[in-house]
Structures are given as structure tokens and as C-alpha cells.
Amino acid sequence: MPQSPEELKALVESELERLSLWPQLHGQAESVRYGAVEMGGKRVRPVLTLATGEANGASVEQMLPAALAIELVHNFSLVHDDLPSLDNDDERRGKPTVWAAYGEGPALLAGDAMLAEAFRLASRYETAHVARELAQATLGMIGGQYLDTMVEGADLETVHRLKTGCLFFASIAMGLWAAGVPEDEQGPWRAFGDELGMLFQVVDDILDDDGFVVERGVDGARALADQAAERCRARLAEVDADTSVLREIVDSLAVRTV
Amino acid sequence: MPQSPEELKALVESELERLSLWPQLHGQAESVRYGAVEMGGKRVRPVLTLATGEANGASVEQMLPAALAIELVHNFSLVHDDLPSLDNDDERRGKPTVWAAYGEGPALLAGDAMLAEAFRLASRYETAHVARELAQATLGMIGGQYLDTMVEGADLETVHRLKTGCLFFASIAMGLWAAGVPEDEQGPWRAFGDELGMLFQVVDDILDDDGFVVERGVDGARALADQAAERCRARLAEVDADTSVLREIVDSLAVRTV
Numbered sequence: 254m255p256q257s258p259e260e261l262k263a264l265v266e267s268e269l270e271r272l273s274l275w276p277q278l279h280g281q282a283e284s285v286r287y288g289a290v291e292m293g294g295k296r297v298r299p300v301l302t303l304a305t306g307e308a309n310g311a312s313v314e315q316m317l318p319a320a321l322a323i324e325l326v327h328n329f330s331l332v333h334d335d336l337p338s339l340d341n342d343d344e345r346r347g348k349p350t351v352w353a354a355y356g357e358g359p360a361l362l363a364g365d366a367m368l369a370e371a372f373r374l375a376s377r378y379e380t381a382h383v384a385r386e387l388a389q390a391t392l393g394m395i396g397g398q399y400l401d402t403m404v405e406g407a408d409l410e411t412v413h414r415l416k417t418g419c420l421f422f423a424s425i426a427m428g429l430w431a432a433g434v435p436e437d438e439q440g441p442w443r444a445f446g447d448e449l450g451m452l453f454q455v456v457d458d459i460l461d462d463d464g465f466v467v468e469r470g471v472d473g474a475r476a477l478a479d480q481a482a483e484r485c486r487a488r489l490a491e492v493d494a495d496t497s498v499l500r501e502i503v504d505s506l507a508v509r510t511v
Numbered sequence: 512m513p514q515s516p517e518e519l520k521a522l523v524e525s526e527l528e529r530l531s532l533w534p535q536l537h538g539q540a541e542s543v544r545y546g547a548v549e550m551g552g553k554r555v556r557p558v559l560t561l562a563t564g565e566a567n568g569a570s571v572e573q574m575l576p577a578a579l580a581i582e583l584v585h586n587f588s589l590v591h592d593d594l595p596s597l598d599n600d601d602e603r604r605g606k607p608t609v610w611a612a613y614g615e616g617p618a619l620l621a622g623d624a625m626l627a628e629a630f631r632l633a634s635r636y637e638t639a640h641v642a643r644e645l646a647q648a649t650l651g652m653i654g655g656q657y658l659d660t661m662v663e664g665a666d667l668e669t670v671h672r673l674k675t676g677c678l679f680f681a682s683i684a685m686g687l688w689a690a691g692v693p694e695d696e697q698g699p700w701r702a703f704g705d706e707l708g709m710l711f712q713v714v715d716d717i718l719d720d721d722g723f724v725v726e727r728g729v730d731g732a733r734a735l736a737d738q739a740a741e742r743c744r745a746r747l748a749e750v751d752a753d754t755s756v757l758r759e760i761v762d763s764l765a766v767r768t769v
Contacts, residue, residue, distance in 0.1 A: 275650035277673055281657035333623060336596075338615035357596035358660060361619070365591060366653045368623065372630045373646035381634040384642045388631035392533035395624045399539035402616060415535055 255307045255498045258505065261300045265324065268317055269296075274370060284355040284363040285370070289328045293346055297506070298424040299324040301449070304502060305428030305442070308494045319383050319431040322374040323424045326391055329367035330398070330420075332360055339402055375427065382430040386423050393419030409468055410451075417457075418450025425449070445488035445499075452481035452506055460510070482507035513565045513756045516763065519558045523582065526575055527554075532628060542613040542621040543628070547586045551604055555764070556682040557582040559707070562760060563686030563700070566752045577641050577689035580632040581682045584649055587625035588656070588678075590618055597660055633685065640688040644681050651677030667726055668709075675715075676708025683707070703746035703757075710739035710764055718768070740765035 256264070269290045274282045299320035306316035335342040335350040336357060343353040352360035368391070375384040397415025400407040425446030429439045455478040458464030465474040485503045489496045514522070527548045532540045557578035564574035593600040593608040594615060601611040610618035626649070633642040655673025658665035683704030687697045713736040716722030723732040743761045747754045 275647065275654075277647075277651040277654040277677070279654045279658055280662065281654055329623075333619060336619065338594075338619055359657070361591060361594065361596055362653055362657055364623075365587075365626065366650060368626055369646050369649040369653065372642060373650065376634065376639040376642035376646055378639055381636055381639040381642055384630060384634035384639055388627050388634055389533065391627040392624060392631065393535040395620055395627065396533075396535040396537045396539055399617070399620055400537055404538065419535070 255304070255495065256313075258300055258304070258498060258502050261303045261498075262296050264303070264313065265296045265299045265320060268321060269324065272321060274366075275373065278366055281359070281362055281366055284351055284359050285366045287354060288332045288351040288360075288363050289325055289367055292328070292331075292348055292351075294324070294328070295511075296324060297453070297502070298327055298420060301421070301424040301499070301502060302428040302431070304498045305425050306432040308492075308496050308499060309429070309432040309434050311432035316428060316431050318374040318377045319427040320424075322371040322383075322387055323420060323427060325367045325371035325374070326387060326394075327420055329364045329371065330394060332364040332367065334398060336360060336364075339398070378431060380430060383427050386426040386430065390419040390423035390426075409464060413451060413454040413464070417454040418447070421450035421453060422446040441488065441491045441493070445485060445492060448481060448484045448488055449503075449506075452478065452485055452503070455481055456506060456509060478507060513562070513753065514571075516558055516562070516756060516760050519561045519756075520554050522561070522571065523554045523557045523578060526579060527582065530579060532624075533631065536624055539617070539620055539624055542609055542617050543624045545612060546590045546609040546618075546621050547583055547625055550586070550589075550606055550609075552582070552586070553769075554582060555711070555760070556585055556678055559679070559682040559757070559760060560686040560689070562756045563683050564690040566750075566754050566757060567687070567690040567692050569690035574686060574689050576632040576635045577685040578682075580629040580641075580645055581678060581685060583625045583629035583632070584645060584652075585678055587622045587629065588652060590622040590625065592656060594618060597656070636689060638688060641685050644684040644688065648677040648681035648684075667722060671709060671712040671722070675712040676705070679708035679711060680704040699746065699749045699751070703743060703750060706739060706742045706746055707761075707764075710736065710743055710761065713739055714764060714767060736765060 274285060302320040302323055303313060303316050332351045334340050335345060336352050342350055344350060351363050371387065372384055375387045393415045397412050401412045401416055425442055429442055455465050455474055458466050459474050459478065465477055482503060489500055532543060560578040560581055561571060561574050590609045592598050593603060594610050600608055602608060609621050629645065630642055633645045651673045655670050659670045659674055683700055687700055713723050713732055716724050717732050723735055740761060747758055
């Protein structure tokens with residue numbers, strides 16, 4: 254019986270809590286832990302990875318390194334994006350951001366360490382494919398952040414597909430490799446992963462009143478979100494597995510209010 | 512006939528020049544290229560990786576992803592360390608540092624992208640061991656940078672072993688995995704890799720008139736360097752392979768003046 258999204262999220266939370274950081278980080282580990290664990294988060298990417306694994310018959314233990322790796326890369330991106338030289342945010346989810354709490358230098362190193370920890374986790378598998386997917390997604394995300402912050406008038410859909418979509422795609426793709434799904438059976442899954450980021454980001458824009466809402470109004474953005482959710486469901490229907498938990502995640506992403 | 516250190520360095524230089532960065536980086540690729548290629552460097556770490564591969568009968572082609580990956584991680588560390596929130600250096604090797612040339616935000620992202628590109632290269636191998644060694648070394652290096660910049664009175668040898676030693680060790684260890692050396696034959700090589708960083712860093716301190724020179728005077732530091740070089744030669748002598756090129760690199764590291 255596959256676990257519910259809430260059960261998977263609780264599992265991610267407790268595994269993050271007890272994650273052993275590399276001992277040579279010394280005191281740097283404190284701000285890493287603050288940014289990756291204490292700041293909280295929806296944990297939606299690692300839940301997707303775990304659910305992808307369960308749908309493919311893999312054990313949770315087998316999936317956890319990949320799931321935690323994708324969450325650490327997400328958190329790394331927040332820690333660096335919050336820095337004064339990029340978005341200059343001193344608060345996130347009601348808490349001081351890492352640089353506001355620990356200083357700019359330590360926050361810079363904390364982000365670096367999260368990224369390196371993510372690759373340490375992703376390279377615990379025998380195959381290098383898990384780490385390779387993560388590296389490619391990270392590069393796409395960085396390209397998206399570049400377009401978003403440095404290029405006036407960059408195409409919004411391109412920015413979203415890179416900045417948000419790449420990591421969502423990787424949360425599925427890494428899950429496939431971690432679960433041992435052969436490459437020639439990954440196609441329908443990858444098509445699903447490709448749509449997820451847009452669904453998440455359009456709803457984000459609606460909740461934050463920016464992005465697609467500015468471009469197309471609330472109704473236009475809502476229509477986009479509904480179409481993205483429909484495409485996700487259609488892609489999932491083409492996958493030859495029990496994808497009920499993933500379907501549930503898609504449904505809740507479409508109507509989420511936080 | 513193994514290639515000389517100079518030939519290997521020229522090869523690293525030309526392969527860095529023609530390295531294809533991930534296309535989704537978009538315009539961010541420019542500052543990555545500036546920091547990783549145009550800023551130059553001694554390229555000693557990738558040369559060590561290539562020489563380790565040659566001594567183990569591997570082709571240069573087989574070794575290049577690992578060699579370029581270790582150089583990119585080294586360059587990532589320089590780009591981030593130079594930022595105003597850490598060392599605040601606006602010049603390196605007579606050129607503007609990445610943040611001085613492109614701004615702080617782009618330099619932050621450039622370093623992130625170099626680290627991710629490094630893992631993309633390291634995960635091109637079938638085995639994840641190459642990427643795993645790189646991740647562990649990167650974490651150690653970050654811990655060393657933390658001790659160096661944030662902890663008053665941190666033990667100098669510990670700082671050097673982490674900040675410099677970890678990457679030197681990885682330049683050998685990654686080379687072993689990339690060359691397909693079985694784990695149970697890696698011991699003597701790893702012992703050699705373990706000594707390299709100290710040799711490099713003590714000589715650095717002598718050239719820069721800091722670190723061990725401040726702690727023990729020029730003569731004391733020189734004696735340390737000689738002992739480190741001796742230990743490197745002794746470890747190499749225990750390796751069952753033609754290590755003449757590596758011996759040449761050790762000899763030149765011991766007496767280098769730049």
C-alpha cells in the first residue's frame with residue numbers, strides 16, 4: 254500500500270532532521286542545517302521522488318538519498334538567491350534567511366555546502382545517472398535565475414521552465430534512476446516530469462500575485478494552471494504503474510493555497 | 512611514452528577552451544568561461560589526475576572529464592572566495608576577479624555553475640565513485656574555508672589539509688576511479704594523494720610570506736616543505752607503476768617560484 258503524500262512529507266522531514274552532514278564541514282554545518290532543515294518548506298520535490306520510487310516498486314530506503322539530494326539543491330538555490338547581491342531577502346517563511354541569521358560569508362558557504370552535500374547523496378548510488386540528472390537540472394536552474402535577475406524582458410515561460418521546471422523534472426528523473434527503471438521505459442515518466450514545474454510555478458504566481466498574473470491577469474493565470482494540471486494528469490495516465498499517489502499530489506498542487 | 516607535465520598542462524588548457532558548457536546556462540556561461548578559462552592558472556590538479564591515469568594505463572580521453580571537473584571545483588572556490596563577503600579580492604593573477612568584472616550576483620551564480628558543471632563532468636562515468644570523491648573533497652574544502660575565515664586561531668595544519676589538501680587528494684582519487692583502478696589496489700596511491708596538499712600549501716605560504724612562514728619563519732617553513740616533498744616521494748616509491756611523471760611534478764612543486 255503506497256504511502257500518502259502527507260506520510261511521505263513527514264518521512265522527508267524526519268530524514269532531513271537526522272541527516273549526517275560531512276564531518277569535515279566543522280562549524281559550517283550549523284548554518285547548513287538551519288537553511289536545509291529549520292527553515293522548513295513544502296518538501297514537494299522529495300515527496301515526488303519518493304512517490305515515483307514507490308510507483309516503481311522501490312523501497313523508501315533506496316529512494317531517500319535521491320529525494321534528500323533534490324531538496325538540498327532546492328534549498329541551496331534559496332540560500333543563494335536570498336543573498337543581498339541577488340534578491341536581498343532577509344526573511345522567508347517568517348524566519349530570518351540564512352545570511353540574515355549567520356552573515357553573508359557563512360551563507361555563501363552554506364549554499365555551496367548544500368550543493369556539495371546534494372551531490373554526495375546523489376552519488377551514493379552505483380550508477381552516476383542520478384548525480385548526472387541533478388547536475389543538469391542545477392545548471393538549468395542557474396540559467397533561469399540568470400535570465401530572471403540579469404536579463405530585462407526575458408521570456409517568462411522560459412524562465413519558469415528553467416528556474417522551477419528543471420528541478421521538478423529532476424525529482425522524477427532521479428527517482429527513475431534511483432528505482433532502477435530502465436532507460437527505455439522512462440519516456441512517459443519524463444513527459445510527466447516535464448509538465449510539473451509549470452503547474453507548480455503558475456500556481457505560485459497566482460499565490461504571489463506576480464509572473465503570469467501580471468502578464469495575463471488572475472483568470473488567465475488560473476486557466477494556465479488548469480491546463481498544466483490537465484497535462485500532468487494526461488501524462489500520468491500514460492504511465493504503466495499505480496500512479497494514484499502522484500495523481501493526488503498533482504490535484505493538490507493545482508488547488509494549493511500556500 | 513607518458514606525456515610530460517608541460518604537455519599535460521597544454522592539453523588541459525586546450526580542453527578547457529573547447530569545453531561545452533550546458534546550453535541552458537544561457538548568458539551566464541560568459542562569466543563561467545572567464546573564471547574557468549581566461550583567468551588562467553597552474554592547472555596542477557588536473558595534470559595530477561591525467562598523470563595518475565597515464566601511470567595506470569588509461570587513455571587521456573578517459574581521464575579528461577575527471578581532470579576538468581577537479582579544475583572547475585578549484586576555480587569555483589576561487590570565484591566564491593574572492594567575493595566581497597569572503598576575501599574581497601578584486602584582482603587575481605593580474606586580472607579583475609569575476610565579481611569585479613561581472614558584478615557580485617553574476618559571480619555568485621558563476622561559481623555555482625562551475626560547481627554544477629564539475630559534477631556534470633564527474634558523473635559522465637558509469638560509476639558514481641568519481642563524483643562521490645569530488646563531493647567529499649568539496650565539502651572538506653568548504654569546511655577549511657569556514658575555519659580559515661570564520662574561526663579565530665584555527666589550527667593551520669588542519670586548515671591547509673582541508674582547504675588545499677582535500678582537492679589534491681581528490682585529484683588522485685578521482686583519477687584512480689576514472690582509470691578503473693580496483694579499490695583494493697588504491698591504497699598506496701591514496702597515501703600519496705594525502706601528502707600532496709601539504710607540499711603545495713607550504714610552498715604557497717613561502718611564496719606568499721604567510722601561513723607557516725608566520726608560524727615558523729622561512730627556514731621552518733622550508734624544512735616543512737622539504738619533509739612534505741620527501742614524504743610524497745616515499746609514497747610514490749611504494750606505488751607499483753611507472754610514476755616518473757608524477758615524481759617530476761612533485762620535484763617541481765617543491766621548488767616552484769610561482
